[in-house]
Amino acid sequence: MNQVTVDVGCHRYPIHIDSGLIAGKNYYSPFIHSSQVLVVTNETVKPLYLPKLLSALNDYQVDVFTMPDGEAFKSFETFQSIIELLIDNQFRRNATIIALGGGVVGDISGFAAACYQRGIPFIQVPTTLLAMVDSSVGGKTAINHPRAKNMIGAFYQPEAVIADLDCLKTLPAREFAAGMAEVIKYGLIYDFALFQYLEANIDSIKSKQSEHLQTIIAQCCSIKAEVVQQDEKEKGIRGILNLGHTFGHAVEKAGNYQRFLHGEAVAIGTCMAFALAKNDGQISNEYFNRVIDLFQQYDLPTFLSDDYSVDALIETMKHDKKNKTENITLIIPLSEGAVEITERYSLDAIRNAISSRLKK
Ligand SMILES: NC(=O)c1ccc[n+]([C@@H]2O[C@H](COP(=O)([O-])OP(=O)(O)OC[C@H]3O[C@@H](n4cnc5c(N)ncnc54)[C@H](O)[C@@H]3O)[C@@H](O)[C@H]2O)c1
Ligand SMILES: [Zn+2]
Incomplete structure (x- = not known):
């Protein structure tokens, strides 16, 4: 294609x-x-x-x-x-x-x-x-x-x-990896076959082989087109494209927009969203570990260093444009390749998920 x-x-x-x-x-x-x-x-x-x-x-x-x-x-x-x-x-x-x-x-x-x-x-x-x-x-x-x-x-x-x-x-390697965070995101929100393709072709994709790049880019664009066609102005389903982004924007801001590239912050943010779902029993440990592993394989960060303040991250998340009430709206994995948009998580649960992704 x-x-x-x-x-x-x-x-x-x-x-x-x-x-x-x-x-x-x-x-x-x-x-x-x-x-x-x-x-x-x-x-x-x-x-x-x-x-x-x-x-x-x-x-x-x-x-x-x-x-x-x-x-x-x-x-x-x-x-x-x-x-x-x-x-x-x-x-x-x-x-x-x-x-x-x-x-x-x-x-x-x-x-x-x-x-x-x-x-x-x-x-x-x-x-x-x-x-x-x-x-x-x-x-x-x-x-x-x-x-x-x-x-x-x-x-x-x-x-x-x-x-x-x-x-x-x-394109510098770090920028390429940051783009891969969004590519992985499409697999997680919509198309588990894409996720599996990314797992199966790590070396060819990282070495930028054209057929593989064409396959994954076309697939991501098709998914984005399909989602945007249903909801151009982001009143509903387009929101799923924001997996990892509410956490991620807080991470970007905490790093003064200098420490992390957007895709790197999205990788860390997605790991936080997955931690939240795992802690809740919504997804298996196996799925959680597989996702973390794939981010690592594509040279993306999956932890935040522990000198970041969890409260400061939560404060930023409370002011996210996507929130419709005082609760934080999040995109959370439901199963392999599927997510939901929810605001049901308590601040304590979100705090725990963030804390579990901090590391010395
Ligand atoms: N409109 C949307 O839906 C949407 C979605 C996601 C992100 N964004 C926005 O996109 C921006 C981030 O985009 P980005 O990650 O492309 O960053 P960018 O445009 O800053 O590009 C990253 C770096 O790569 C360099 N570069 C670009 N192409 C290159 C090439 N072929 N070879 C070598 N260097 C190259 C750029 O000069 C820059 O230094 C942010 O402003 C973000 O808000 C918009
Ligand atoms: Zn993004």
């Missing part, structure tokens, strides 16, 4: 997944309806992949916006600079934005596309594993507020997603 289709009501779009796609004109041309194209990228990705992308766009008048690298630049200021470039260069409503980069570039470009003249077309060219399996699919776009991540955003779907597997060759 090298193409997945996302169909959210009135909007349908393709996700192409293969090697050698970036320079392929035909992946872009159906979605570009004027001569004006803005490519948004960052200073790390630019020298690696911009020349290839530009070679596919030589029929158009292309401007390039290059942002500094880092989550800190998914900001109002960068957003404003993108909009100013669009205004200064008289981009019209039928212009297209192309996001070339990881989730940071994708999120801010998508948000700029959603806002400029109330919405212009955009195409995602994700270059990290996380962006290929998660952030480029599903239409969530955002920038950060200085006090809260992803606080300003829109649901805005791309015209197409072009995931070129060759980009993953230059």
